[in-house]
Amino acid sequence: MIIFRLPDLGEGLPDAEIIEWYVKEGDTVEADQPLVSMETAKATVDIPSPHSGKVIKLHGDPHDIIQTGEPLVTFEGEGQETASGDSGTVVGQLETGDEVLHESPTGIQTASTESPVKALPAVRALARNLGVDLKTVTPTGKGGGVTADDVRNAHSHEDYRIVVLKGVRRAMSISMDQIYTGVAHATLMDDADIETWQDAEDFTLRLIRAVVAACKAEPYLNAHYNHESQSLKVFEKVNIGLAVDTPDGLYVPVIQDAANRGSEDIRETINLFKDKARQQSFRQDELQDSTIALSNYGTMAGRYATPVIVPPKVAIVGVGSSRKSVVAVNDVPAIHRMLPISLTFDHRALTGGESARFMSALIADLQR
Numbered sequence: 001m002i003i004f005r006l007p008d009l010g011e012g013l014p015d016a017e018i019i020e021w022y023v024k025e026g027d028t029v030e031a032d033q034p035l036v037s038m039e040t041a042k043a044t045v046d047i048p049s050p051h052s053g054k055v056i057k058l059h060g061d062p063h064d065i066i067q068t069g070e071p072l073v074t075f076e077g078e079g080q081e082t083a084s085g086d087s088g089t090v091v092g093q094l095e096t097g098d099e100v101l102h103e104s105p106t107g108i109q110t111a112s113t114e115s116p117v118k119a120l121p122a123v124r125a126l127a128r129n130l131g132v133d134l135k136t137v138t139p140t141g142k143g144g145g146v147t148a149d150d151v152r153n154a155h156s157h158e159d160y161r162i163v164v165l166k167g168v169r170r171a172m173s174i175s176m177d178q179i180y181t182g183v184a185h186a187t188l189m190d191d192a193d194i195e196t197w198q199d200a201e202d203f204t205l206r207l208i209r210a211v212v213a214a215c216k217a218e219p220y221l222n223a224h225y226n227h228e229s230q231s232l233k234v235f236e237k238v239n240i241g242l243a244v245d246t247p248d249g250l251y252v253p254v255i256q257d258a259a260n261r262g263s264e265d266i267r268e269t270i271n272l273f274k275d276k277a278r279q280q281s282f283r284q285d286e287l288q289d290s291t292i293a294l295s296n297y298g299t300m301a302g303r304y305a306t307p308v309i310v311p312p313k314v315a316i317v318g319v320g321s322s323r324k325s326v327v328a329v330n331d332v333p334a335i336h337r338m339l340p341i342s343l344t345f346d347h348r349a350l351t352g353g354e355s356a357r358f359m360s361a362l363i364a365d366l367q368r
Helices: 121-130 148-156 167-179 203-217 263-279 352-366
Strands: 002-005 015-021 034-039 044-048 053-058 065-067 071-075 092-096 099-104 185-193 223-226 231-234 240-242 244-246 249-251 292-295 315-319 323-329 332-346
Touching: 034 071, 121 148, 167 249, 185 352, 203 240, 203 263, 203 292, 203 315, 203 352, 244 263, 249 263, 315 352, 332 352
Parallel strands: 240 292, 292 315
Antiparallel strands: 002 071, 015 034, 015 065, 034 044, 053 071, 092 099, 185 332, 223 231, 244 249, 315 332, 323 332
């Protein structure tokens, strides 16, 4: 048998989630034929077959997480290893703690451990998904093994449910763990007076234009920071990562070279991104290479915030809900429409003065 293992799908991603199998066990496939759709922390990708042959085993079901380098598909043919790592008589593996007990056609070969929990990998995955502690489950399977029904029965007696983070949400969780141990976040907050804006103003385009103007005034915020070399890579192009919220999590597609593109071109790209977010159909390259981020959370709720930076970027602009406020105009009270702005920057790489000047240029452009 020949094992096809999950390849690195880009940027050293540790795993991917199975979305949909395009083939089934027993099918004969051609080289480069799509085998499966998988979602990484970056995008949804189709994985092609590395060669022609007959599919013997699919290693995983939809929504299972497969680690990079783990078996994905087993093909018929001569290879260096088999699907089980054995002579082919093994039909499954029961995991017990740190040990692996083999289930053969003649029964379970137990090991001398103290009351181990015996369960197939798929059953363990089901228990993790449902939040069931296998040690509390009464086993009814062969040789004292815990079955999937045992896990489901144990779960049915609970008055709560566990939601296991997957796909984009799981990627966000992992990123947040890394961010809060590696970035010195600092946030500035201020308001832009947008009373002169027209009713038909394209809100997002004005924000993008203002970010471009601010990057021109303070280029160091349009950069990546390298912690090991303690250096800034300052970019000429302004590639704006635009946060797009979906029921399944947050995507951040990138408006490439925003400074040198027309308004209609950028608007078409934004509309395309919205459609792709609904369909979860982003290409990997559409989510890469941002140099600064923009989050317009105010379209839903919120005035000020402390947006978080995803390294290696050093800045993110957050925009809250606009509101009518009493302001002083020529020393006379007036009611103007105000737009709250939050700017989070990485204080390891940037000074407060640089960030304040960036904020000032951003607001000046919005108030034009």
